[in-house]
Amino acid sequence: MSYKYLFGPILSRRLGRSLGxxxxxxxxxxxxxxxxxxxxxxxxxxxxxEFVPLTEVCAEVERWLAEDGKADCITFAGSGEPTLYSRLGELICFIKSHTALPVIVLSNGTLLYRPDVRAELLTADQVKVSLSAWDDASFQQINRPALKLSFQQVLNGERAFRRQFPGKLWLEVFLMEGINAEPEQVKKIAAAAREIRPDKIHLNTAVRPPAEAAVQPVSKEKLDHLCSLFTPCAEVIASFAAQTGSAAELSVEKLIDLIRRHPSTVAQLAQTFGVKPSVILPLLEDSRLQNEVRGGDLYYKCR
Ligand code: SF4
Structure with missing residues (x-):
């Protein structure tokens, strides 16, 4: 049976097998x-x-726990910012009362300046926030925020959350060639990151097709070199890890659910579902999908 609000589980090096x-x-x-x-x-x-009814999401979580329940964690993620959901705190509490699986929130950190949002996220086991700029000009260029959000406001919110949050706080820094990846720029991002005091820092880059086609990835070698500018020392994150999925989980709807949130290569999809690429390829003929070459690899994404 398919789900409206749940997707995956998908595999990531950072989180293992994660129900989204x-x-x-x-x-x-x-x-x-x-x-x-x-x-x-x-x-x-x-x-x-309350973009989606809380009761419907809770019902899906209960159904998934009864029908499957096999994952390493439950992760708030997807194609938008989860803290915009006004019932997030209640939903996290519901999940925590129904399973021992760790709850993780992948957030851009924008709303952490609000005490109510910080209080809701305190119930999560792990939170990942992001920081890819060093001042308001770079923030506006890279993140193109909703009106009134400023770089300092977001940074202050992430710092305030760290002071309150006893769980694991991770920070993701997204670097792009020609935009924010020169050592002098990265040093400024690293200085801001130090103020947040995250437990881990991950460097990411535009390996998958980005919103703006002109955005260029940073080489693995350069990212490796930049890691030492951060405290704690950053790690370069990759896209998918080894597979633990199952062919029985494969369907075109599951593929599209995944691709909508994570543009993927055939090899990545084959790893995720534990099948040969030849099994995946016919499903990718679906008219809802298109492809794009990125870094020499063919990525499938939704139209
Ligand atoms: S990458 Fe940026 S625009 Fe995309 S979902 Fe995350 S915060 Fe929003």
């Missing part, structure tokens, strides 16, 4: 990042709302 929960409509976000792998933001907002 998407509680915002497609590309509803407080940022319109030039590097976003889900494309341009269609609803740019910093206003929270």
């Amino acid at each position: 929960i998407d509680v915002t409509p497609f590309k509803t976000c407080s940022f319109d990042c030039i590097f976003c792998q889900c494309g341009c933001t269609t609803q740019l907002t910093a206003e929270r709302g």
Whole structure:
């Protein structure tokens, strides 16, 4: 049976086998990042709302726990910013009362300046926030935030959250060639990152097709070199890890659910579902999908 708000589980090196929960409509976000792998933001907002009924999401979580329940964690992620969901705190509490699986929130950190949002995220086991700029000009260029959001406001919010949050706080820094990857620029990002005091820092780059086609990835060698500028020393993150999925989980709808949030190569999809690429290829003929060459690899994404 398919789900409306749940997707995956998908595999990542950072999280293992992660069941995704998407509680915002497609590309509803407080940022319109030039590097976003889900494309341009269609609803740019910093206003929270109950975009999807809490009862329906809770019912899906209960059904998944009863029918499957096999994952390493449950992760709020997807194509938008999860803290925009006004019932997020209640949903996290519901999940925590029904399973021992760790709950992770992947957030851009924009709403952490709000005490109510910080309080809701305190119930999560792990939170990942992002920081890819060093001042307001670079912030506006890279993240293209909703009106009124400033770099300092976001940084202050992430610092305040760190002071309160006892769980694991990770920070993702997205670097792009010619935009924010020169050592002098990265040193400034690293100085801001130090103020947040994350437990881990991950460097990412535009390996997958980004919102703006002109965005160029940073080489693995350069990223490796830049890691030591951060405290704690950063790690370069990759896309998919080894497979633990199952062919029985494969369907065209599951593929599209995954590709909508994570443009993927045939090899990555084959790893995720534990099948040969030849099994995946016919499903990728679906008219809802298109492809794009990126870094010499053919990525499939939704139209
Ligand atoms: S990368 Fe994340 S924060 Fe940026 S636009 Fe995409 S969904 Fe929003």
